[in-house]
Amino acid sequence: MAANGTTSLPIIDFAKIIGPSISRSPEVLEESELEQQKLFQAFVDVGFCYLNNHSIPDYARDNLFSHAKRFFALPESEKAKVETGESKGFHGWFSPARTSGDSRHSDLKEAFDVGKENDPTRPNQWPEDWPEFRDDMNFFFEKCHEVHLVLLRALARQVGVDENFFEPHVNEKDHFFRVIYYPETSRTAFQDRLRASAHTDYGTLTLLFNDESGGLQVRRTDGTYIAAPPIPGCAIINVGDLLSRWFNDRLVSTEHRVVEPEPKTDITGQIPAVVPARYSIAWFGHPNREALVEPIDKCCTADNPKKYGPVYAGKHVVERLAYLHKKGQNTTTWTDKMQRGTDKATDGPAPQPVAAGGSQTLQSSCRCFNWSESPIVQDSSPVARPSSAYASPASRDHERRVQWCTALEASLDVGHSGTAYATVGCHRTPTTCVRGCFRIRRKSEPEPQVVSEHSTAPDTDASFRRTIE
Ligand SMILES: O=C(O)CCC(=O)C(=O)O
Numbered sequence: 001m002a003a004n005g006t007t008s009l010p011i012i013d014f015a016k017i018i019g020p021s022i023s024r025s026p027e028v029l030e031e032s033e034l035e036q037q038k039l040f041q042a043f044v045d046v047g048f049c050y051l052n053n054h055s056i057p058d059y060a061r062d063n064l065f066s067h068a069k070r071f072f073a074l075p076e077s078e079k080a081k082v083e084t085g086e087s088k089g090f091h092g093w094f095s096p097a098r099t100s101g102d103s104r105h106s107d108l109k110e111a112f113d114v115g116k117e118n119d120p121t122r123p124n125q126w127p128e129d130w131p132e133f134r135d136d137m138n139f140f141f142e143k144c145h146e147v148h149l150v151l152l153r154a155l156a157r158q159v160g161v162d163e164n165f166f167e168p169h170v171n172e173k174d175h176f177f178r179v180i181y182y183p184e185t186s187r188t189a190f191q192d193r194l195r196a197s198a199h200t201d202y203g204t205l206t207l208l209f210n211d212e213s214g215g216l217q218v219r220r221t222d223g224t225y226i227a228a229p230p231i232p233g234c235a236i237i238n239v240g241d242l243l244s245r246w247f248n249d250r251l252v253s254t255e256h257r258v259v260e261p262e263p264k265t266d267i268t269g270q271i272p273a274v275v276p277a278r279y280s281i282a283w284f285g286h287p288n289r290e291a292l293v294e295p296i297d298k299c300c301t302a303d304n305p306k307k308y309g310p311v312y313a314g315k316h317v318v319e320r321l322a323y324l325h326k327k328g329q330n331t332t333t334w335t336d337k338m339q340r341g342t343d344k345a346t347d348g349p350a351p352q353p354v355a356a357g358g359s360q361t362l363q364s365s366c367r368c369f370n371w372s373e374s375p376i377v378q379d380s381s382p383v384a385r386p387s388s389a390y391a392s393p394a395s396r397d398h399e400r401r402v403q404w405c406t407a408l409e410a411s412l413d414v415g416h417s418g419t420a421y422a423t424v425g426c427h428r429t430p431t432t433c434v435r436g437c438f439r440i441r442r443k444s445e446p447e448p449q450v451v452s453e454h455s456t457a458p459d460t461d462a463s464f465r466r467t468i469e
C-alpha cells in the first residue's frame with residue numbers, strides 16, 4: 001500500500017499569525033487576521049495543515065532526532081528499564097511487544113513517551129545518565145505548548161469567543177509527547193501491517209515533526225487518503241478529538257496513518273526490498289485532566305445543533321491510552337467502536353460495591369492507588385487482596401496525603417469518571433487514617449459510605465471527599 005497522491009494540505013504561516021506581537025501596523029494586523037482565518041478553514045476542511053515559520057528551532061528538532069536514534073538503538077534490556085505501562089502513567093518506552101495486540105496487524109513501530117516534567121501523578125521515566133535527552137525533550141515540550149496556545153487563541157477568535165478561552169483548560173500542560181521509531185522493515189511486511197494504522201488523535205492539537213521518509217497519509221471526507229509528505233521547515237498540525245468536540249465538530253479530527261513510503265529506485269534501478277527506518281516527533285496537546293470539554297455555545301446553531309455532552313478530558317485520554325496499551329498499537333478498533341459521535345456518554349456505570357473487612361474484593365473496573373508506591377494508577381484485578389496491600393505508612397505526612405488524593409482524583413477518578421472509582425476508603429481524618437485508599441464520589445452520588453472497619457470516625461477533611469463536579 002504505497003503512499004501516493006500529492007498533498008493538498010494548506011500551508012499556514014505562523015510568522016504572519018504572530019506578526020502583531022512585533023508590529024501593530026494595519027497591514028500586519030490584516031495579514032495576521034487573514035492567516036488565522038486560513039488556519040481555521042484548514043481545520044474545518046481537512047483538520048490538518050502545515051505550519052511554516054513555527055518558531056521552534058531546527059536544532060531543537062535535530063537534537064531530538066539524534067537522541068531518538070541513539071535511544072531506539074539501545075539493547076532491549078536497556079530500554080526495558082524505562083518501559084511504559086498504565087501503572088507508569090503511560091510514560092516511557094513503548095516496546096514493539098506492546099504493539100502486538102494482534103501481531104498480524106499491529107503497527108510496525110516503537111516509541112518513547114513523556115509528559116510534563118515533575119508531574120507527581122505521572123512521573124517521566126528517563127534513561128540513566130542522559131540529561132541532554134531529558135533537557136532537550138523538555139525544551140521542545142515547552143516550545144510546542146507555546147505554539148499550540150497561539151493557535152488555540154486564533155481558533156477561539158474565529159468563533160467569536162474570548163481569545164483566552166482555552167488557556168485555563170490547557171494551562172496544566174497535561175500533554176503527551178512522543179518520539180517514534182519505525183524500524184527498517186521489509187517491503188512485504190506492509191502487505192498486512194502499517195507503520196501507524198488509521199487513527200484520530202485524542203486531544204487539542206498535535207504538532208508533528210517528521211523526518212524525510214514520508215508515508216503519512218490523511219483521510220479526506222470522501223474516504224480517500226492524501227499523502228502529507230514532510231515540507232522542510234514546516235511542522236504538521238492536526239486537530240484532535242477533544243478540540244473537535246469543543247467546536248461541536250466544526251473543526252474535524254481527521255483519521256491519518258503512516259503507510260509504506262513511495263518506493264524509490266536505487267542506483268541499479270531496482271526498488272530495494274527493505275524500507276529504511278523512519279523517525280518522527282509527535283507532541284499531542286491535551287486539555288487539563290480535569291477540564292470538562294463541552295461544545296462551545298457559539299458553535300451550536302440551528303444548522304449544527306449541539307452534538308455532545310460534557311466529558312472529562314482525563315477520562316477520554318486515559319481510556320484511549322489504556323485501550324491502546326491493552327489492544328496493541330492498532331487503534332482502528334477503537335476508532336470503529338468509539339467513533340466520535342457515539343462516544344457521548346458523560347457518566348458511566350454506578351460505582352462498584354466493595355466488600356468491607358480484612359480483605360477487599362475489587363471489581364475489575366476499579367482501580368486503586370497503592371499508597372506505598374509513587375502515586376500512579378495501579379491496575380487492579382478482580383481478586384481479593386489483603387487490606388495490608390493498601391495500608392499507608394503512618395509516617396507519610398498530611399501534605400503528602402492531600403497531594404496524593406488530589407493526584408488520585410485528577411488522574412484516576414477524573415481519568416475514569418465513567419468506569420473506574422477508587423472504591424474503598426477510610427474516611428477518617430487524614431492524621432488518623434492509616435489506609436491508602438479512599439473513595440471519591442461524584443456530585444450525583446450520595447455521601448461516601450463508610451465501608452471499612454477503620455472508618456469509624458466521620459470524614460472531616462474536605463480534601464478526602466472533594467466533589468467531582
Ligand atoms: O509518525 C507520524 O508521522 C504520525 C504519527 C501519528 O499520527 C501519531 O503517533 O499519532
Ligand SMILES: [Fe+2]
Nearest residue numbers: 199200201256
Ligand atoms: Fe496521530
